[in-house]
Amino acid sequence: MADIAELVRLLKALEDDLVSCTRCGMCQAVCPLYGETGRETDVARGKLALVENLSREILDNPEAVKERLDRCLLCGSCAAACPGGVPVLDLFLKARAIITGFLGLSPLKKAIFRGFLSNPDRFDHLMQWMGRLQGPFTRSVNETLGSSCARFMSPLIGDRHFMPIAAAAWHKKASRDFSGPRQSGRTRVVFYPGCLVDKVLPQVADAAMEVFAFHGVDVHVAARAPCCGIPALSGGDVQTFSHLVHSNIRIWRDLDFDYLVTPCATCTSTISKLWPAMQVYIGGDSAKIEKQISEIVAKTRDINAFLVDVVGVQAKAPAGGQTVTYHDPCHLKKSLGIAEQPRTLLAASGSVRLAEMANADRCCGMGGSFNLAHYELSKKIGAKKRDAILATGADAVATGCPACMLQIIDLLSHAGSNVAVRHPIEIYARALQVENKEEPS
Amino acid sequence: MDKQVVRRFEKIVGAGNVMAEEADRQAYAYDAAVLDSVVPALVVRPETVAQLGQVVALCNESGLPLTVRGSGTNLSGGTIPSSTESVVVVTNGLARILEINTEDLYAVVEPGVITAQFAAAVAEKGLFYPPDPGSQTVSTLGGNVAENAGGLRGLKYGVTKDYVMGVEFFDVNGELVKSGARTVKCATGFNLSDLMVGSEGLLGVFARLILKLIPPPKASRAMTAVFDSVEKASETVSAIIADRIVPCTLEFLDNFTIRTVEDFRHAGLPVDAEALLLIEVDGHPAEVAEDAEKILEICRKKGAVQVQAAGSVEEKELIWQARRDALPALARLKPTTVLEDATVPRSRIPDMVKKIKEISRIYNLDIGTFGHAGDGNLHPTILTDKRNHEEFARVEKAIDEIFEAALAMGGTLSGEHGIGLAKRKYMEKETSRGTIFYSRKLKQTFDPKNILNPGKMFGA
Structure with missing residues (x-):
C-alpha cells in the first residue's frame, strides 16, 4: 500500500473540477440509483463531497470512499443534467483509478483484468472454453429471447437469465481485410464489434456485415480484437486500460480507413470520450498518443449514426409490420447525444411502427460491472424499464447497446415475456433481406 | 454517539x-x-x-x-x-401522495414528495399546483412549506404559503398536532398552519400536508421585450400592472446575464441590451389574446427596442430556455456561485439593479442579476472562488451591502430562500429586537430543550 500523502497529492489534482460542484443537488432528479435508495452517498453530489473530503484529509478512509464510488452505474445521467457542467464521470473514473492505485486491485480483478482482458488471445480462449462447457450447467428458458439460466444453484450466475456464450468469437471467423486498393467512391470502415457482440451477440455483427455489403461499404475486421478498456478503467485498473488502448492503436494506426464503426454504445463512448479524457493514464509519448487518439476519435462512429449521418439512410413511411419500441442507451444519448439516428434506422426498415416507451432514456440499470456487484439493485432499477417496455405492447424492443440488450433480456425473460430484444441494425438488416426477396428479379 | x-x-x-x-x-x-x-x-x-x-x-x-x-x-x-x-x-422515505381530490380541490401528501412529481400527478388529474421553485425537480414539499418557497409564478399565483390548507406535525414530544382542514373555510382553533409555513424546522416536524389545488389556465402566451435601459424595463413592469394586467410570469435578465446566457446557448439574445423582460400571460383564451396585445403595446410605448410574441410552442420554449439557462450559464463562469434573493418593492427595481452594479464595481466582483421582476425578487448572483480568501472576503462585504440596500428600499432579506444560517445576522435589522425576543420565547415554549434545528433564523 502506498503512502496516504501520495493519495492526497494525486486527489488534489482533481480539485479544480471538484470545487465546481456547488452542491445544488439537481443530480438527485436523474440518478437511477438514488431514485431507488434515497441515499446521498449514492448520488453524484454525495460522492463528490466524499472525494473532496478525502483530498482535504477531512476523511481518512479511502476504503469507505471507494466502496461508495463503486456503487454507481456510470450512466452519466448526472453529468448530462448538471447545471454547472461538472465533469462528473471523468472525476469518478479518475478517483477510482487513484484510490485503486493506493489500495491495490483485488486479487479477483487483477486476475480478470491483467490475466485475461489485457490479453485478447487468452480472453478468446477462456470464452471459447466457457462456451463449450456451459451446456451441462445451463438450460434454455425463453426461446424468443434465447436466454438461459443456471441448471443448479450457481454463485456466479445466481438467478440471472443470460445469453449463452458463442462457441467461437465472431471476429475469428469473420476477420477480413479491405479488398485490394481503395476503390474510388467507396467508404472504408474498420468494424469493431466490441467484446459483448463478439462473444455473446454475434448476430448483431452478422447483421452489420449484411448492411455494409448492401450499402457498398468496404469493411475491415481485425484478426485480433482487444477490449476498449472500459471494464478495467471503471475498475480503477489504469495499467490494463493503458495497455488496451495501445493494443488497439497498434492494430489501427497503419490502416487506411475513413471510419471506425461499432455497434456498441459503450465502446463508442469509451473511445470518443474517455480515451481523450483519461489520456493522463495512457503511457508512452504523450504528444504522439494524443495525436493518435484524436485521429481515431475523429473517425469513430456509432453504427446507427454512421448509417444515417454518413451513408444517408432515410426513414420510410411505416407500412404495417411489427411494432418496435426503442430504449436510449445512456452511452449513446447522454454521452454522445445520439438519439435520433437509431430511430431513423428503425424507421428506415419500412415495416416498423415505432412506439415510444415512457422515459426511453432512463437507465436500464445494467451499468456493466454494477450488475455483477449489485444484482438486486440493478434488477430494481431495471423493473421500471421492463414495465415501460411492456406498457407499449410492442413486439420488440430495440437498443443500440449490447450491455443494455443483455439486461433487458434478463428483465423480460424473468417476466416470461415474448417481446424480442434486438439491436436496430438487426431489424434494419432483416428488412433489407425481406425487401430483396420481394424485389422481382 | x-x-x-x-x-x-x-x-x-x-x-x-x-x-x-x-x-x-x-x-x-x-x-x-x-x-x-x-x-x-x-x-x-x-x-x-x-x-x-x-x-x-x-x-x-x-x-x-x-x-x-x-x-x-x-x-x-x-x-x-x-x-x-x-x-x-x-424525509425522502416519506414520499407518498395520499390523496388528490378533484371535487374538493385539495391534496394530502407526506413531506418527502418531490414538488415537480406532485405537480405532474396533479396535472394528470386535470388540476394545477402553481408553486414552482427553481429546484422543483428535486425539492420536497415539506421543504417548500418549511421555507415558504416561491418560484416564477409568484406574481399572479402566489407562493407556497398560499397553497397550504392544513398541516399535521409532530411536536418535540412526538405528539401529533393538527391544524387546518380539507375545506376552503376553517375557523377552528389557532391558525397553526400559517405559523408553521416558513418556520424552517424550528417549531415542529411535518407529518402530512394538505395543499390547495386550482383549475389550470386554458391558454397562455409568452413574450420578450428588449430594453436599452433598466429604468425603461422597470417602468414597463409598473405600467403593465397599473393597466390591471397580472402576468403569470414576469422575469428580468440584466446585461451581464444576457451576455453569459448567449455565450452558453447561442440562441441569438441581444447582447447589447441592458435588460430583457420575459413575460407570460395565462387564463381564458380571449383574455390572454387581449392582455398580450396590450402588453406588447405598453412595451413599445415605454421604449422597448424590440418586442416579440411567441407564435408557436417551440418559440415559447425558446424564450423560457433563456431564463432557465441564466443560473447554469452563470455558474459555469467560476467555481463558486453565491445566489442571493434580496427582494424590494417592484417600483424600486431600477434602484436595486443600479446599486448592485455599483457594489459589483466597488468590490470588483462579477455579479449577474436576473429574477422575478414582477414581484421585486431579484437574484444577484455573485461568481467567485471560495478558495480565494481575499476575494471571498470582498464577496461577504458585497452581500452585506446588498442586504443593507434592499432594507433601505423597504425590501426584505429573503424573497424565497429563507434565513437559515446565512442571513440570521441581518434579522434584527429588518425586524426589531422585540421580534427576536418574541420568536425566541415562542420557540422556548414549544421546544424547551432547543432541539429543533437550533441556531437557525435568529441564532441560538
Whole structure:
C-alpha cells in the first residue's frame, strides 16, 4: 500500500473540477440509483463531497470512499443534467483509478483484468472454453429471447437469465481485410464489434456485415480484437486500460480507413470520450498518443449514426409490420447525444411502427460491472424499464447497446415475456433481406 | 454517539435506515448554500409517519438536536446540521401522495414528495399546483412549506404559503398536532398552519400536508421585450400592472446575464441590451389574446427596442430556455456561485439593479442579476472562488451591502430562500429586537430543550 500523502497529492489534482460542484443537488432528479435508495452517498453530489473530503484529509478512509464510488452505474445521467457542467464521470473514473492505485486491485480483478482482458488471445480462449462447457450447467428458458439460466444453484450466475456464450468469437471467423486498393467512391470502415457482440451477440455483427455489403461499404475486421478498456478503467485498473488502448492503436494506426464503426454504445463512448479524457493514464509519448487518439476519435462512429449521418439512410413511411419500441442507451444519448439516428434506422426498415416507451432514456440499470456487484439493485432499477417496455405492447424492443440488450433480456425473460430484444441494425438488416426477396428479379 | 441510543433509533426505523459510519454522515453535512459543512452524529431515514414521530420523541428525550432534511437544496443553510451532535432526519422515505381530490380541490401528501412529481400527478388529474421553485425537480414539499418557497409564478399565483390548507406535525414530544382542514373555510382553533409555513424546522416536524389545488389556465402566451435601459424595463413592469394586467410570469435578465446566457446557448439574445423582460400571460383564451396585445403595446410605448410574441410552442420554449439557462450559464463562469434573493418593492427595481452594479464595481466582483421582476425578487448572483480568501472576503462585504440596500428600499432579506444560517445576522435589522425576543420565547415554549434545528433564523 502506498503512502496516504501520495493519495492526497494525486486527489488534489482533481480539485479544480471538484470545487465546481456547488452542491445544488439537481443530480438527485436523474440518478437511477438514488431514485431507488434515497441515499446521498449514492448520488453524484454525495460522492463528490466524499472525494473532496478525502483530498482535504477531512476523511481518512479511502476504503469507505471507494466502496461508495463503486456503487454507481456510470450512466452519466448526472453529468448530462448538471447545471454547472461538472465533469462528473471523468472525476469518478479518475478517483477510482487513484484510490485503486493506493489500495491495490483485488486479487479477483487483477486476475480478470491483467490475466485475461489485457490479453485478447487468452480472453478468446477462456470464452471459447466457457462456451463449450456451459451446456451441462445451463438450460434454455425463453426461446424468443434465447436466454438461459443456471441448471443448479450457481454463485456466479445466481438467478440471472443470460445469453449463452458463442462457441467461437465472431471476429475469428469473420476477420477480413479491405479488398485490394481503395476503390474510388467507396467508404472504408474498420468494424469493431466490441467484446459483448463478439462473444455473446454475434448476430448483431452478422447483421452489420449484411448492411455494409448492401450499402457498398468496404469493411475491415481485425484478426485480433482487444477490449476498449472500459471494464478495467471503471475498475480503477489504469495499467490494463493503458495497455488496451495501445493494443488497439497498434492494430489501427497503419490502416487506411475513413471510419471506425461499432455497434456498441459503450465502446463508442469509451473511445470518443474517455480515451481523450483519461489520456493522463495512457503511457508512452504523450504528444504522439494524443495525436493518435484524436485521429481515431475523429473517425469513430456509432453504427446507427454512421448509417444515417454518413451513408444517408432515410426513414420510410411505416407500412404495417411489427411494432418496435426503442430504449436510449445512456452511452449513446447522454454521452454522445445520439438519439435520433437509431430511430431513423428503425424507421428506415419500412415495416416498423415505432412506439415510444415512457422515459426511453432512463437507465436500464445494467451499468456493466454494477450488475455483477449489485444484482438486486440493478434488477430494481431495471423493473421500471421492463414495465415501460411492456406498457407499449410492442413486439420488440430495440437498443443500440449490447450491455443494455443483455439486461433487458434478463428483465423480460424473468417476466416470461415474448417481446424480442434486438439491436436496430438487426431489424434494419432483416428488412433489407425481406425487401430483396420481394424485389422481382 | 452513545451506542445504546443508536440501537434505539435502529429499533424504530430498522438498521438499514440508520447511518452512523463517518463516510455516510459526511454526505449530510451540507446543503446548496455556500457555507461551511457540519458533519452530523447520525442520519436517520424513517419510512412511516409513525416512525417519524418516534424519532422526534427520542431526539428530545436524549437531548439531541435534530435537523430535518428533504433533498438538501436549501440556499440559506437551513438543512446544514446545527452541530456535530445533530441527528439529520431525512424525509425522502416519506414520499407518498395520499390523496388528490378533484371535487374538493385539495391534496394530502407526506413531506418527502418531490414538488415537480406532485405537480405532474396533479396535472394528470386535470388540476394545477402553481408553486414552482427553481429546484422543483428535486425539492420536497415539506421543504417548500418549511421555507415558504416561491418560484416564477409568484406574481399572479402566489407562493407556497398560499397553497397550504392544513398541516399535521409532530411536536418535540412526538405528539401529533393538527391544524387546518380539507375545506376552503376553517375557523377552528389557532391558525397553526400559517405559523408553521416558513418556520424552517424550528417549531415542529411535518407529518402530512394538505395543499390547495386550482383549475389550470386554458391558454397562455409568452413574450420578450428588449430594453436599452433598466429604468425603461422597470417602468414597463409598473405600467403593465397599473393597466390591471397580472402576468403569470414576469422575469428580468440584466446585461451581464444576457451576455453569459448567449455565450452558453447561442440562441441569438441581444447582447447589447441592458435588460430583457420575459413575460407570460395565462387564463381564458380571449383574455390572454387581449392582455398580450396590450402588453406588447405598453412595451413599445415605454421604449422597448424590440418586442416579440411567441407564435408557436417551440418559440415559447425558446424564450423560457433563456431564463432557465441564466443560473447554469452563470455558474459555469467560476467555481463558486453565491445566489442571493434580496427582494424590494417592484417600483424600486431600477434602484436595486443600479446599486448592485455599483457594489459589483466597488468590490470588483462579477455579479449577474436576473429574477422575478414582477414581484421585486431579484437574484444577484455573485461568481467567485471560495478558495480565494481575499476575494471571498470582498464577496461577504458585497452581500452585506446588498442586504443593507434592499432594507433601505423597504425590501426584505429573503424573497424565497429563507434565513437559515446565512442571513440570521441581518434579522434584527429588518425586524426589531422585540421580534427576536418574541420568536425566541415562542420557540422556548414549544421546544424547551432547543432541539429543533437550533441556531437557525435568529441564532441560538
